[in-house]
Amino acid sequence: MTLADVARRAGVSTSTVSRALNGTAPLSPATVARVRRAVDALGYSPHRSARHLAGGRTGAIAVVVPDLTNPFFATIARGAQHRAHENGELTVIADAEDSPSAELELIARLVPDVDGVVLCSPTAPTARLVAALGSRPAVLVNRPIRGRASVVADQRAAVRLARDHLRGLGHERIAYVRGPAGKWTSSARDAQAGRLGLDLVGPVAPTFGGGARAASALPRGTTAVIAHNDLVAVGLVDALTSSGRRVPEDVSVVGCDDVELASLVRPALTTVRMPLEQLGRRAVDRLAEQISGSGPVGSAPTAADPVLAVTLTVRGSTAPYAAGRT
């Protein structure tokens, strides 16, 4: 089943079929219809490699995540794959196993075989990334780099939402546990926390253990704390609990990301939900623009980088501040 078969069946030349399928040149509607009919009469589907070799698109995009076993990233990848699928593009999801060098290697390996790349929270140095990407279509997720397209979740709103919730509950001494220095999401959230006048704690590792560590570093008088992410929040709650302080009666805790874990622990975690699947979808949309886009792609993003809204999910780990009561 090749282009030639279709051409024969439709009574036109192979180039006409090619053009009809790719919209590469103006064709008479009649011809297009005839070709289209032949195509699905024959159940034809183009040969990806042939198309690629001949200088066309590969019809595939790559999505690189730092840690596939982290549902946070897996969900973004899912959103991306979903959207790409709708566009008829194949998606190659690749796992960098939390290694910057593996990440770079993956990119290098994938780039020749796809039309574009989506990079989720890449961990490699900016300069390296820029070099690896060259002028290829690419979109960064949650890690803006000048001159390249990106899509991010609203980190400032995340911290603000958590703070406002706590304030509304009557809390005044609110601590914020910082995430690992160097990660964009950390810096973005940390900066906002500082701006908001929260008591900064950490940075700590973005893990359960990190949360435990943070628990013992809380300023005296703290009645509420916002953690850099859910895992830290859970570790924090655990440490707090085993040191005799009750959550939420004695201290309220808010997480960030709303991973599944947050709804499974007791008390369930109040947390900020990130639009994960949407991040993936938007990234693919932006990538599609670049791929089909005109001009020297890669260097000049066509539109403003979208900042996606986040929302607060209130659960059992937060309660009104009531000194003396309960």
Add this chain to the structure above:
Amino acid sequence: MTLADVARRAGVSTSTVSRALNGTAPLSPATVARVRRAVDALGYSPHRSARHLAGGRTGAIAVVVPDLTNPFFATIARGAQHRAHENGELTVIADAEDSPSAELELIARLVPDVDGVVLCSPTAPTARLVAALGSRPAVLVNRPIRGRASVVADQRAAVRLARDHLRGLGHERIAYVRGPAGKWTSSARDAQAGRLGLDLVGPVAPTFGGGARAASALPRGTTAVIAHNDLVAVGLVDALTSSGRRVPEDVSVVGCDDVELASLVRPALTTVRMPLEQLGRRAVDRLAEQISGSGPVGSAPTAADPVLAVTLTVRGSTAPYAAGRT
């Protein structure tokens, strides 16, 4: 950078370079060495699509998982990618989003572009899978199908390990919460539970809610329960706890899979650890055999299907049975 460049540099023909690189024909060691030197002097790397188009391998394999956001599957995928990478093959990880039809569609879409496919716990009907795979190299993970290669974790040992642990602790009335009918892992575990004479409960959905439901269906006098998986176990513990029964003082609970969650909840879950990454690696190994293997691949697995060992991770959710005491 093409084959021709290498050929020129090495002073041989392109076909010789091709043969040297693929070991397709007997070549004098001297020639091979010369070619090899030229290759890495030039930093040459073959053009995947060209190679594919010309009838060679694509140098890529696909790994299809039913739910990428489930760390259980993501970890298997990681193992697979890791090993494939070592073999110099590119890995395409794809997410079926828990839809059997999407799964089938993915397979159909990927199969023409890869040398082989690894299917993790596929959810589509056997007949459909067989049809979709045709005679292409493929390996099934945790879902044996006659006539196709597969690699599985030892489900029987999993239940046995849990039972023995509980027995050793003095428990005699042990319940087993069954997973969803139709899944291979469920049936394998359920059958073993029956064989072992445990009190069967369920089946319930493999979720937190399923565990909660199971809690109220436990036979009177039950002092220990083994759940189909960790999520169910956690839901079970939660329901038990809120109905006033303490874990592990009143009833011991054992999960299965040892996902991260198991170590994060309180009490932490005693559970059976599955060799996830190893499953992925072995699957790729078996796939590699088929791909390079002789004979009509796909129909006659070359070796016996491996059954990988599992281990028990003891944590806080289990304790000795001591009627009357503590």
Add this chain to the structure above:
DNA sequence: CTGAAAGCGCTAACAA
């Protein structure tokens, strides 16, 4: 053991 030549299926000038 090695070279020459013929495509694989498709796209992209270049004509018409």
Add this chain to the structure above:
DNA sequence: TTGTTAGCGCTTTCAG
């Protein structure tokens, strides 16, 4: 608006 003609980079007969 459409057809003709070259290849893309590689593998593979077929000679030698």
